[in-house]
Amino acid sequence: MEIKNICVLGAGMMGYQIAQLVAINGYDVTLVDMDDTIVERALDTINGNLKKFFVDKGKMSPDEMDAVMGRIKGTTVLKEAVNGVEIVIETVSEQLALKQRIFKELDEICAPETILASPLPL
Ligand SMILES: NC(=O)c1ccc[n+]([C@@H]2O[C@H](COP(=O)([O-])OP(=O)(O)OC[C@H]3O[C@@H](n4cnc5c(N)ncnc54)[C@H](O)[C@@H]3O)[C@@H](O)[C@H]2O)c1
Numbered sequence: 206m207e208i209k210n211i212c213v214l215g216a217g218m219m220g221y222q223i224a225q226l227v228a229i230n231g232y233d234v235t236l237v238d239m240d241d242t243i244v245e246r247a248l249d250t251i252n253g254n255l256k257k258f259f260v261d262k263g264k265m266s267p268d269e270m271d272a273v274m275g276r277i278k279g280t281t282v283l284k285e286a287v288n289g290v291e292i293v294i295e296t297v298s299e300q301l302a303l304k305q306r307i308f309k310e311l312d313e314i315c316a317p318e319t320i321l322a323s324p325l326p327l
């Protein structure tokens with residue numbers, strides 16, 4: 206299976222960094238969280254990081270940065286976010302019951318071949 210589209214569920218510390226990394230590496234990524242403010246803050250942080258650590262240091266052109274940002278979409282609607290993705294990387298808060306609920310839901314709404322990934326806990 207070719208991987209082209211990735212969903213990152215949870216736009217906190219881990220989530221925005223993974224979204225940033227995969228977008229830099231050419232993947233389309235949808236970043237999901239519970240409310241718009243969190244999603245917007247994550248996108249702003251990524252935008253700031255790309256400028257500070259890549260463009261300002263001459264490692265990326267402004268056009269490349271625009272292309273990276275163009276590969277990242279933010280949403281609060283999980284069902285839409287997992288549509289057509291090959292991998293879902295969950296990075297929600299470290300609470301067992303929440304993770305169990307999230308994986309149950311992902312199991313129900315993702316295509317059967319979708320890879321579901323989770324970081325090791327802190
Ligand atoms: N921060 C690290 O250095 C680090 C390192 C290794 C592993 N981890 C693991 O990564 C995971 C995330 O850690 P973090 O530091 O990014 O946490 P965080 O608290 O910064 O972010 C978690 C995000 O999940 C969101 N969230 C919670 N419930 C949700 C739901 N139902 N739907 C959508 N979004 C939801 C929260 O709003 C929050 O933005 C944890 O399992 C943690 O153990 C973190």
